[in-house]
Amino acid sequence: MTAFQIPFGPQHPALEEPINFMFEVEEERVVNVTPRLGYIHRGIEKIGEGRTYLQNVYLAERICGICSFAHALCYTQAVEELLGVNIPERAKFIRTIMAEMERIQNHYLWLGFAAKEMGFETLFMYAWRDRETMLGVLEMISGKRVNYGMSTVGGVRRDITDTMKKDVEAKLNYLEKRAEYYRKVCTREQTVLERTVGVGILRPRDALNLCAVGPTLRASGIRRDVRADERYAAYGEAPFKVITYKNCDVASRIYVRIDEIFESIKIIRYALKNLPDGPFRVRAPPRVPEGEAVSIVEAPRGEDLHYVKSDGSEKPARWKVRAPTLANLPSLCKMLAGVNIADIPVVIAGIDPCIACAERVVLVDTKTRGRQVWTGEDLWRYANEWYRSR
Amino acid sequence: MILLEILLFPGFLFLFSLAFFTEWLDRKLVARLQNRYGPLHVGPKGILQPFADFVKLLSKEDITPARADRAPFVAMPILTLALAMTPLFCIPIDSLSALVSFEGDLIVVMFIMSLIALLVFIGAWVSTNRFGTIGGIRAGLQMFGYEVPLNIVMIGPAIAAGSLSVSGVVEWQSQNIWLILTQPLGFAILSLCLLAHLQRVPFDIPEAESEIVAGWLVEFSGRKLALLRLASNFELVLAASLMISLYLGGPTGLWHLSPFTYFIKLIICVFILSNLRALFARYRVDQLLSGTWKYLTPLALLQISMLKLLTW
Numbered sequence: 001m002t003a004f005q006i007p008f009g010p011q012h013p014a015l016e017e018p019i020n021f022m023f024e025v026e027e028e029r030v031v032n033v034t035p036r037l038g039y040i041h042r043g044i045e046k047i048g049e050g051r052t053y054l055q056n057v058y059l060a061e062r063i064c065g066i067c068s069f070a071h072a073l074c075y076t077q078a079v080e081e082l083l084g085v086n087i088p089e090r091a092k093f094i095r096t097i098m099a100e101m102e103r104i105q106n107h108y109l110w111l112g113f114a115a116k117e118m119g120f121e122t123l124f125m126y127a128w129r130d131r132e133t134m135l136g137v138l139e140m141i142s143g144k145r146v147n148y149g150m151s152t153v154g155g156v157r158r159d160i161t162d163t164m165k166k167d168v169e170a171k172l173n174y175l176e177k178r179a180e181y182y183r184k185v186c187t188r189e190q191t192v193l194e195r196t197v198g199v200g201i202l203r204p205r206d207a208l209n210l211c212a213v214g215p216t217l218r219a220s221g222i223r224r225d226v227r228a229d230e231r232y233a234a235y236g237e238a239p240f241k242v243i244t245y246k247n248c249d250v251a252s253r254i255y256v257r258i259d260e261i262f263e264s265i266k267i268i269r270y271a272l273k274n275l276p277d278g279p280f281r282v283r284a285p286p287r288v289p290e291g292e293a294v295s296i297v298e299a300p301r302g303e304d305l306h307y308v309k310s311d312g313s314e315k316p317a318r319w320k321v322r323a324p325t326l327a328n329l330p331s332l333c334k335m336l337a338g339v340n341i342a343d344i345p346v347v348i349a350g351i352d353p354c355i356a357c358a359e360r361v362v363l364v365d366t367k368t369r370g371r372q373v374w375t376g377e378d379l380w381r382y383a384n385e386w387y388r389s390r
Numbered sequence: 391m392i393l394l395e396i397l398l399f400p401g402f403l404f405l406f407s408l409a410f411f412t413e414w415l416d417r418k419l420v421a422r423l424q425n426r427y428g429p430l431h432v433g434p435k436g437i438l439q440p441f442a443d444f445v446k447l448l449s450k451e452d453i454t455p456a457r458a459d460r461a462p463f464v465a466m467p468i469l470t471l472a473l474a475m476t477p478l479f480c481i482p483i484d485s486l487s488a489l490v491s492f493e494g495d496l497i498v499v500m501f502i503m504s505l506i507a508l509l510v511f512i513g514a515w516v517s518t519n520r521f522g523t524i525g526g527i528r529a530g531l532q533m534f535g536y537e538v539p540l541n542i543v544m545i546g547p548a549i550a551a552g553s554l555s556v557s558g559v560v561e562w563q564s565q566n567i568w569l570i571l572t573q574p575l576g577f578a579i580l581s582l583c584l585l586a587h588l589q590r591v592p593f594d595i596p597e598a599e600s601e602i603v604a605g606w607l608v609e610f611s612g613r614k615l616a617l618l619r620l621a622s623n624f625e626l627v628l629a630a631s632l633m634i635s636l637y638l639g640g641p642t643g644l645w646h647l648s649p650f651t652y653f654i655k656l657i658i659c660v661f662i663l664s665n666l667r668a669l670f671a672r673y674r675v676d677q678l679l680s681g682t683w684k685y686l687t688p689l690a691l692l693q694i695s696m697l698k699l700l701t702w
Contacts, residue, residue: 028675115671118672119599122668
């Protein structure tokens with residue numbers, strides 16, 4: 001039987017993200033997969049070069065709707081390194097709390113997303129209902145449900161007060177109870193196990209070779225977490241475990257994330273209890289001295305990397321973002337080869353994809369191996385020519 | 391009089407209202423189980439929402455794909471609706487005998503239910519959509535899985551009652567005992583197989599939204615989709631009615647014989663089906679096939695043989 005081609009995306013009910021996968025299937029089995037990116041390139045890095053360092057904090061926050069704080073944090077850390085600013089301890093703790101809260105809401109969101117992909121609507125509804133609790137907490141602290149606008153160059157913009165702490169504690173207890181319930185559902189419910197155990201295998205060796213990051217990597221049994229390895233913000237003080245599972249399948253990815261919710265709750269509790277007194281922000285000069293800096297942060301989806309190069313002016317000369325999804329795409333293609341058609345959505349969901357964060361335009365000449373980054377105008381011209389020639 | 395019965399009660403008008411009511415009940419129940427509101431705005435508690443959806447779909451643009459095989463593609467929804475309604479006339483609702491009843495109408499009901507599954511496959515195939523084709527193949531495969539145990543457990547009550555007519559089984563139950571009490575296993579298998587027949591979670595494999603968009607339904611739009619959705623409502627009514635008639639004593643039992651008894655039982659059966667729907671994730675088609683052949687079919691056979699032993 002000849003292979004049958006099935007397009008998956010860029011518009012597909014299972015995948016809100018605009019990416020296209022062309023699957024070659026034989027009967028119900030995938031034999032080959034070709035991913036195609038480029039439907040939602042936004043040129044954020046280029047826009048950033050035309051704005052000041054402070055304006056870019058808000059731009060960085062809008063790279064991703066879900067890991068917005070991780071991007072903002074990563075960018076501000078890079079700029080602070082360039083400036084040589086030491087931020088107050090209280091700001092570090094508040095940043096840690098915000099980052100972990102974001103991780104909790106992301107993991108709840110992801111759990112619902114994965115449940116929907118395996119056709120478990122009830123779990124989807126429940127998980128998203130409980131996610132609202134965390135969004136409520138984030139709104140109480142920052143004033144917004146997503147894109148919090150908390151991290152800024154030199155600290156954070158808002159404080160966490162004692163009245164907030166009490167409220168947060170109650171919500172954390174609720175979320176912990178719910179997470180325990182979901183762990184029970186995902187380890188015992190037969191239909192969930194049938195759909196996830198042994199599906200979308202990524203061997204540890206492949207995971208390392210293909211540079212997987214975040215929960216995807218940890219579900220392949222490799223202990224690697226920026227929070228533990230690089231210890232930014234207040235992670236050096238708060239005790240937590242790096243969760244790993246050894247089964248390398250979608251089920252392990254679910255368990256890693258659910259267990260991380262518990263660890264995050266532990267970190268938040270510790271940070272709230274030991275929140276140091278003092279200011280939460282220092283003034284930073286607008287002009288950044290010449291140099292370059294790299295900052296890494298463990299976003300909910302994995303390792304997020306920002307590189308900022310300064311030429312001494314108030315605008316960055318180059319800003320480069322490597323979002324976790326981009327790092328996970330090669331391993332995703334590895335996982336997808338050989339799966340059943342029915343398992344495609346849940347395997348894709350397994351890496352928690354966020355395609356909009358990952359879109360870049362780099363032209364590589366395969367003959368000379370030369371590469372070149374296009375400007376907005378180049379892209380514009382290319383697009384016009386391409387359409388005219390059709 | 392007979393014309394009135396066919397047109398009003400328990401004929402067309404009643405069945406149509408029943409179909410819309412069952413859809414509302416099902417949606418509302420599942421929504422409440424999933425911590426949502428469900429239909430809310432049209433009519434009291436949203437009870438008219440399914441009807442509003444139906445009218446809205448009728449007014450939508452109706453597209454036939456250029457590559458589709460036109461005649462069967464257009465005929466398929468109409469045939470499906472007609473076939474989904476027909477067996478309901480064999481179900482006793484307000485008296486011990488149905489509008490249409492003859493010795494052997496149970497076989498006709500089974501035959502028509504298989505035809506519907508076949509029509510799904512044909513509809514998907516002639517739509518020539520890639521997702522549709524996969525959905526249609528899955529529908530066919532799924533049929534191979536659930537059809538055998540389903541038919542076996544539908545024959546079980548007939549053996550006990552000594553009649554191959556739905557009305558006959560109901561009459562026997564009204565004089566003796568509800569068959570769910572003597573064949574509980576059969577009732578459980580019937581509920582599961584009917585879920586597969588209705589293509590509902592955990593067996594909504596042929597239309598699996600997150601995998602293959604809408605499966606075999608993907609190219610049907612406007613009037614055709616409206617008819618197909620109505621047909622699936624009728625199938626839900628039929629499924630619940632079969633559970634009632636074959637295992638729960640039909641319109642008899644709670645009070646003396648009345649359509650209200652049937653109605654209350656219908657609500658209970660829809661609740662069972664909806665509750666199951668809210669409980670599970672979707673199976674894969676290979677898991678469904680191995681499950682039905684490994685467990686459901688032997689269990690159904692066991693039920694039948696136990697029945698023979700008991701009567702002997």
